[in-house]
Amino acid sequence: MESFRKNQRVFWTLASPGSFWLLFFFLVPLGIVWMLSFGEKAVIDGKISITETEITWTLANYVRALADPVYLVIIWKSVWISALATILCLVIAYPVAFVISFASRRWQPWLLLAVILPFWINLLIRTYALIAVFRTRGYVNFTLEWIYDALWLDRLFGPFEPLELLYNDFAVVAGLVYVFMPFMVLPLYASIERLDRSMLEASLDLGASQMATFLRVTVPLTMPGIVSGLILVFIPCLGSFLTADLLGGTNATMIGNVIERQFKAANDWPFGSALSFLLMYVTFGILALRALLTRDAETRA
Amino acid sequence: MSIISIRNVTKKFGGITAVDNANIDIAANEFFAVLGPSGCGKTTLLRMLAGFETPTAGEILIDGVDVSAMAPNKRPVNMVFQSYAVFPHMTVLANVGYGLKVTGVPAAETRRRAEEVLELVQLAHLGERKPDQLSGGQRQRVALARALVKRPKVLLLDEPMSALDAKLREQMQLELTRLQEEIGITFVIVTHDQDEALSMADRIAVMQAGRVEQTATPELLYESPNSRFVADFIGKVNLLDGQVTGASDHGVTVEVAHLGKVTVPHAGRAHGQVSLAVRPEKIRMTASRPESSLIVQGRIVDWAYYGDTSHIRVQPDNGPLMSVTVQNETRSTVENGDVGDQVWLSWREEDTLVLDR
Numbered sequence: 001m002e003s004f005r006k007n008q009r010v011f012w013t014l015a016s017p018g019s020f021w022l023l024f025f026f027l028v029p030l031g032i033v034w035m036l037s038f039g040e041k042a043v044i045d046g047k048i049s050i051t052e053t054e055i056t057w058t059l060a061n062y063v064r065a066l067a068d069p070v071y072l073v074i075i076w077k078s079v080w081i082s083a084l085a086t087i088l089c090l091v092i093a094y095p096v097a098f099v100i101s102f103a104s105r106r107w108q109p110w111l112l113l114a115v116i117l118p119f120w121i122n123l124l125i126r127t128y129a130l131i132a133v134f135r136t137r138g139y140v141n142f143t144l145e146w147i148y149d150a151l152w153l154d155r156l157f158g159p160f161e162p163l164e165l166l167y168n169d170f171a172v173v174a175g176l177v178y179v180f181m182p183f184m185v186l187p188l189y190a191s192i193e194r195l196d197r198s199m200l201e202a203s204l205d206l207g208a209s210q211m212a213t214f215l216r217v218t219v220p221l222t223m224p225g226i227v228s229g230l231i232l233v234f235i236p237c238l239g240s241f242l243t244a245d246l247l248g249g250t251n252a253t254m255i256g257n258v259i260e261r262q263f264k265a266a267n268d269w270p271f272g273s274a275l276s277f278l279l280m281y282v283t284f285g286i287l288a289l290r291a292l293l294t295r296d297a298e299t300r301a
Numbered sequence: 302m303s304i305i306s307i308r309n310v311t312k313k314f315g316g317i318t319a320v321d322n323a324n325i326d327i328a329a330n331e332f333f334a335v336l337g338p339s340g341c342g343k344t345t346l347l348r349m350l351a352g353f354e355t356p357t358a359g360e361i362l363i364d365g366v367d368v369s370a371m372a373p374n375k376r377p378v379n380m381v382f383q384s385y386a387v388f389p390h391m392t393v394l395a396n397v398g399y400g401l402k403v404t405g406v407p408a409a410e411t412r413r414r415a416e417e418v419l420e421l422v423q424l425a426h427l428g429e430r431k432p433d434q435l436s437g438g439q440r441q442r443v444a445l446a447r448a449l450v451k452r453p454k455v456l457l458l459d460e461p462m463s464a465l466d467a468k469l470r471e472q473m474q475l476e477l478t479r480l481q482e483e484i485g486i487t488f489v490i491v492t493h494d495q496d497e498a499l500s501m502a503d504r505i506a507v508m509q510a511g512r513v514e515q516t517a518t519p520e521l522l523y524e525s526p527n528s529r530f531v532a533d534f535i536g537k538v539n540l541l542d543g544q545v546t547g548a549s550d551h552g553v554t555v556e557v558a559h560l561g562k563v564t565v566p567h568a569g570r571a572h573g574q575v576s577l578a579v580r581p582e583k584i585r586m587t588a589s590r591p592e593s594s595l596i597v598q599g600r601i602v603d604w605a606y607y608g609d610t611s612h613i614r615v616q617p618d619n620g621p622l623m624s625v626t627v628q629n630e631t632r633s634t635v636e637n638g639d640v641g642d643q644v645w646l647s648w649r650e651e652d653t654l655v656l657d658r
Contacts (some may be wrong), residue, residue, distance in 0.1 A: 019372055038574070185329070190447065196384065196386065198563045201351075201353055201373070201380075202380070202386035202388075203403075203449075204373040204374045205352075205353075205378075205379055206447065207374045208374060208398030208403035208404075209403070216403065217388060221390060223386075296642075
């Protein structure tokens with residue numbers, strides 16, 4: 001690979017499409033949104049324009065976002081819903097990734113395929129499918145009622161009351177876990193797969209129980225995969241709006257929905273941009289916190 | 302009393318028999334080697350002692366207790382892995398203390414014992430290092446210390462030298478022998494390196510294709526191998542195929558094509574097709590015909606000079622190529638023969654072995 005870098009022409013030929021893409025389709029729009037966040041609706045002929053925005057470098061949008069507790073509350077709620085979904089993803093995905101990496105070579109590709117399979121179906125359709133599962137007369141309630149009746153509980157406590165599983169925080173968390181699970185399984189699989197099996201045997205050999213081996217050897221040695229998985233799930237969760245929109249109803253809004261509304265229904269691009277950047281700063285803050293924590297852990301060890 | 306008894310142990314993986322009805326007894330404080338070519342089942346045998354594999358049949362007793370179904374973390378044995386398996390996320394001291402910490406030994410005692418053992422393997426000054434700051438030899442010492450700190454009844458070593466260079470390997474062989482004598486516990490080492498096994502072990506079990514071919518002291522294995530495989534695997538050997546024509550109190554008479562009928566001493570029974578075996582260093586090479594019943598005339602085809610010895614191959618007039626090792630006793634030895642010279646090879650009857658074919 002070193003020769004690539006020496007040969008400048010080859011290097012730039014190969015690097016330019018990607019760089020161009022990144023510059024014009026990511027950094028430039030991001031810059032525009034950043035500028036928009038310091039704008040206000042243009043006044044044309046004494047009337048407030050519906051479509052035009054003027055960059056006046058006003059801080060009003062940020063002031064509005066920070067002064068009105070509604071938005072901070074929603075950002076905070078989005079953070080904890082995302083955090084909860086991410087932790088649930090980790091708890092569910094770790095055993096899955098473990099089983100896949102310890103499965104026989106013949107089975108591994110098929111098991112991995114099963115994890116990726118949902119990607120082949122459109123997100124919207126998958127989310128609607130979840131509605132069919134969770135609604136009052138959905139499959140979960142149907143199954144619960146069947147068990148309830150089979151145990152003759154209806155004769156003791158009266159007929160089965162369906163659980164309210166949709167249009168609340170539970171539904172949003174469940175939806176996020178479902179949608180982002182593969183992003184957790186894959187990095188975990190990659191790091192467990194790389195784990196030297198003799199490390200685990202050595203730990204057992206030295207008298208550690210299976211549990212102690214898991215906590216003291218397996219988890220620390222697969223930490224890179226755990227951290228990648230957490231980041232890969234947490235960040236898209238924080239910005240997601242479709243799941244909360246379809247499964248969350250009105251009382252389970254996330255910040256993504258508020259931003260979406262500013263850009264679409266409310267037609268207030270400057271304020272939507274300011275909220276977007278606030279969300280990004282929160283994400284940066286969390287990433288910085290993580291970097292700080294791992295650095296601390298390394299210096300201590 | 303034997304500390305380890307392997308009784309009729311068989312291990313099958315699917316349809317493949319890795320270990321086939323093995324029987325080995327290892328005495329306390331013995332330095333025991335399991336020697337064999339790769340794939341002979343020696344590592345599987347060691348892993349069954351450690352508890353990572355369960356025998357398909359038979360039983361394994363450690364200090365009189367049947368451990369066949371005992372989990373690895375409950376066995377009074379510890380292992381040095383071929384890859385060393387030193388935990389990369391812990392310091393040397395934490396690695397060594399690990400086995401004590403997880404079994405509830407108090408922190409102060411853990412530290413004291415870990416430091417003690419590091420002293421023993423001469424790594425006391427590197428306790429705070431991380432494994433990636435250590436050389437291969439140092440990592441091996443960490444693995445060794447980590448196992449020894451548990452004060453096991455038996456220390457298992459899986460090909461411990463395979464990742465070391467020749468010089469370091471020799472040094473570690475001496476050091477392992479010293480350690481074993483110093484702490485006086487049983488060592489069981491698995492290796493494919495016959496020199497390693499011969500120089501270190503009190504006794505050796507030679508394995509081939511899952512079966513234990515012979516268990517004996519190094520001297521016995523070398524001088525009295527009980528099969529063609531053992532004779533050929535340990536050291537070099539010349540094999541001359543022949544037919545038994547008679548037996549008496551003095552030994553057996555064997556007819557070999559280019560040797561004629563020869564009588565050699567032999568304790569056991571022998572009949573039918575056999576091989577006469579003689580080690581290269583037991584053969585004398587002379588320019589004139591010597592007085593012996595076991596003589597072969599031939600031409601030197603190559604001459605490899607090793608400083609202290611020379612390894613010479615001689616093509617007899619009829620019969621297979623023979624290897625001869627001569628001591629270069631004088632500075633002029635090398636002048637005594639050269640490629641293409643006609644020479645006589647001879648050896649004594651009592652240096653000849655009769656092996657079944």
